[in-house]
Amino acid sequence: MIICLTGENDFGWRAELDKMVQAFVLEHGDMAVERLDGEAASFERLQESLRSIPFLTARKLVILDTPSAQKQFVEHAERLVKELSETTDLIILEPKLDKRLAYYKFLKRTTDFRESTGLDEDGLVRWLIQTAKERGGAITQADARFLMMRIGLGQRLLANELEKLLLYNPTVSRQTIELLTEPAPQSTVFELLEAAFAGNATLASALYRDQREQRVDPAQIIAMLTWQLRVLALIKAAGQRSSDDIARSSKLSPFVVRKSQTVAMRLTLGRLKRLIADLLAIDVRSKLTKIDLDEALENLLLSITTI
Numbered sequence: 001m002i003i004c005l006t007g008e009n010d011f012g013w014r015a016e017l018d019k020m021v022q023a024f025v026l027e028h029g030d031m032a033v034e035r036l037d038g039e040a041a042s043f044e045r046l047q048e049s050l051r052s053i054p055f056l057t058a059r060k061l062v063i064l065d066t067p068s069a070q071k072q073f074v075e076h077a078e079r080l081v082k083e084l085s086e087t088t089d090l091i092i093l094e095p096k097l098d099k100r101l102a103y104y105k106f107l108k109r110t111t112d113f114r115e116s117t118g119l120d121e122d123g124l125v126r127w128l129i130q131t132a133k134e135r136g137g138a139i140t141q142a143d144a145r146f147l148m149m150r151i152g153l154g155q156r157l158l159a160n161e162l163e164k165l166l167l168y169n170p171t172v173s174r175q176t177i178e179l180l181t182e183p184a185p186q187s188t189v190f191e192l193l194e195a196a197f198a199g200n201a202t203l204a205s206a207l208y209r210d211q212r213e214q215r216v217d218p219a220q221i222i223a224m225l226t227w228q229l230r231v232l233a234l235i236k237a238a239g240q241r242s243s244d245d246i247a248r249s250s251k252l253s254p255f256v257v258r259k260s261q262t263v264a265m266r267l268t269l270g271r272l273k274r275l276i277a278d279l280l281a282i283d284v285r286s287k288l289t290k291i292d293l294d295e296a297l298e299n300l301l302l303s304i305t306t307i
Helices: 010-028 043-051 071-082 102-110 121-134 141-151 155-168 174-180 185-197 201-213 218-237 243-250 254-266 269-288 293-306
Strands: 002-006 033-037 060-065 088-094 112-115
Touching (some): 002 010, 010 033, 010 088, 043 060, 043 071, 141 155, 141 174, 141 254, 185 201, 201 293, 218 269, 243 254
Parallel strands (some): 002 112
C-alpha cells in the first residue's frame, strides 16, 4: 500500500490519515508505525526507513510528512518506492504540490493519490449534520448554517466548536450556539451593519462596543467595514443576477453573497456611495490627524440608523 495525501483541505486529509493509522495500530500495534518529518530527517534516514524490514511485527507503516523538503528524496523518489519492502506500507503527506513538476506526476501515477479539496458551504452543512449524527447528536440544516455564519467556514474550527456543542447538549440549537461560541469579528461587523441599516442604534452601538471590549482595533474594524461595503457594492452593481452568478464573477463565497443580499436590498446605490465616502473620510483623517476613531465610527453608525 502506497498512498499520497494532499490538498488544500488539510483537515480532511489529516482526518483520513488518523483513521488509517488507527486501523493499522489496531491490527499491528503502536510499534509498527514510524513517522518521519521530511524537513527534520536526513535523506539517509528516510531511505533507511523505507528499506528496512519490520521489527517484531508482520508489517510496518511509514508516514513521510512533506518528504519533498528533501531535494534528494524528490530526485530519487521513483527508485525508493521500487525498493520499498513488501512488508512496508507507505503514506506520503504533501500538503502543497506543484502540478507542473515531475514529482507530482510520479505520485499521481504511482500511488493511491488522494487529494482533499476544501468543502463549499453546502458541503460543510452536510458534513456538520453527518458529523453530529456520527457522534450521537444532531444539528439541523438551518442551525448548521447559523454556526458557519457565526464563526466562519474553517473546517477545523467548525469541528472544534461542534465537538464542544455536542458535549454540552447532543442536540445542537441556535440557543446553544449563541451561548457557547464567540462570533468571528467579520461576522459581528456584518451584524453591526445589519443592525445599523435596520435603524437599531442601540444594538449597533452595543455590537461595536463589544468588538472594542474584545480588543479589536478600530483600524481593523474599518478594514472589515470596507470589505463588507465592497461586497454590498458588488451585489448592488450585479442587479438581478443570482447569488451563485455574483459569487462566480466576483470570486466571493456564495455564502457571503447570500448573507449580504438582505442588507443590499435595503440600500439604494446613492446611500451606499455616501457611506463608502464617509468611511473613506474617517480613514484618511485618522492617518493625517489625531482623531477619536471610536467616536467617529460610532457617529457613522448612528448616522446610518437615522437615514
